[in-house]
Amino acid sequence: xxxxxxxxxxxxxxxxxxxxxxxxxxxxxxxxxxxxxxxxxxxxxxxxxxxxxxxxxxxxxxxxxxxxxxxxxxxxxxxxxxxxxxxxxxxxxxxxxxxxxxxxxxxxxxxxxxxxxxxxxxxxxxxxxxxxxxxxxxxxxxx
Amino acid sequence: xxxxxxxxxxxxxxxxxxxxxxxxxxxxxxxxxxxxxxxxxxxxxxxxxxxxxxxxxxxxxxxxxxxxxxxxxxxxxxxxxxxxxxxxxxxxxxxxxxxxxxxxxxxxxxxxxxxxxxxxxxxxxxxxxxxxxxxxxxxxxxxxxxx
Numbered sequence: 441x442x443x444x445x446x447x448x449x450x451x452x453x454x455x456x457x458x459x460x461x462x463x464x465x466x467x468x469x470x471x472x473x474x475x476x477x478x479x480x481x482x483x484x485x486x487x488x489x490x491x492x493x494x495x496x497x498x499x500x501x502x503x504x505x506x507x508x509x510x511x512x513x514x515x516x517x518x519x520x521x522x523x524x525x526x527x528x529x530x531x532x533x534x535x536x537x538x539x540x541x542x543x544x545x546x547x548x549x550x551x552x553x554x555x556x557x558x559x560x561x562x563x564x565x566x567x568x569x570x571x572x573x574x575x576x577x578x579x580x581x582x583x
Numbered sequence: 584x585x586x587x588x589x590x591x592x593x594x595x596x597x598x599x600x601x602x603x604x605x606x607x608x609x610x611x612x613x614x615x616x617x618x619x620x621x622x623x624x625x626x627x628x629x630x631x632x633x634x635x636x637x638x639x640x641x642x643x644x645x646x647x648x649x650x651x652x653x654x655x656x657x658x659x660x661x662x663x664x665x666x667x668x669x670x671x672x673x674x675x676x677x678x679x680x681x682x683x684x685x686x687x688x689x690x691x692x693x694x695x696x697x698x699x700x701x702x703x704x705x706x707x708x709x710x711x712x713x714x715x716x717x718x719x720x721x722x723x724x725x726x727x728x729x730x
Binding site: 553 | 614618635638639695700701709712715
């Protein structure tokens with residue numbers, strides 16, 4: 441459950457990393473593909489090499505969705521409703537929690553790389569909870 | 584037996600040589616207790632775990648974190664024989680400590696994030712791959728003797 445303090449930290453960190461958002465998504469995806477190769481099975485049509493346009497574009501989509509989630513953290517179900525439908529009926533990233541947790545891990549690694557000491561234990565906890573909540577909403581309609 | 588490429592071994596050992604085991608261990612364990620608070624159930628004798636500040640400053644957490652990461656170092660010294668290295672510890676975690684092996688995976692992920700925050704760009708994607716593989720192998724070895 442996200443506390444008021446968690447939400448504050450998430451907003452702060454999201455604002456702070458604003459200038460890097462453009463690259464962060466692509467880097468998170470690339471790290472996920474590299475560190476957890478089984479995730480590539482969802483992107484057989486992608487060039488997953490470093491610097492790939494497809495990865496970069498898709499990364500921007502992911503970050504844009506996360507930005508929307510951050511802005512609407514009190515109403516994730518509604519804000520992510522379309523994406524939730526997409527993941528449930530179309531993409532079917534399976535199993536729902538597990539694969540999305542791998543992206544969460546790589547995204548947090550990117551945050552940690554960029555923030556260093558500023559990715560404090562409290563921020564880490566807040567983001568881990570937030571990304572879990574996002575993953576749960578995306579998996580809501582699976583069955 | 585796990586196969587490690589020369590590159591993976593190099594990425595693991597060269598990063599490890601720069602790690603302050605005491606600091607890194609303390610931080611990783613503290614973060615486990617903060618990010619996944621239910622893990623505190625294994626440390627009821629550790630005293631004050633009531634807030635992130637209390638956890639981070641708790642000397643028992645620091646000491647135990649150092650112990651855990653020192654043991655990790657043993658795995659790194661014995662990459663080709665991690666199963667045997669952790670055989671007794673696996674029995675201990677099952678029979679005496681009663682730790683759900685899922686927690687080993689959680690600690691492994693936390694360690695990765697601590698390393699990422701410390702080494703920043705030096706913690707390259709290739710490095711992350713090698714270390715994710717390592718923490719997964721360690722977690723597996725620790726779970727191996729469960730019954």
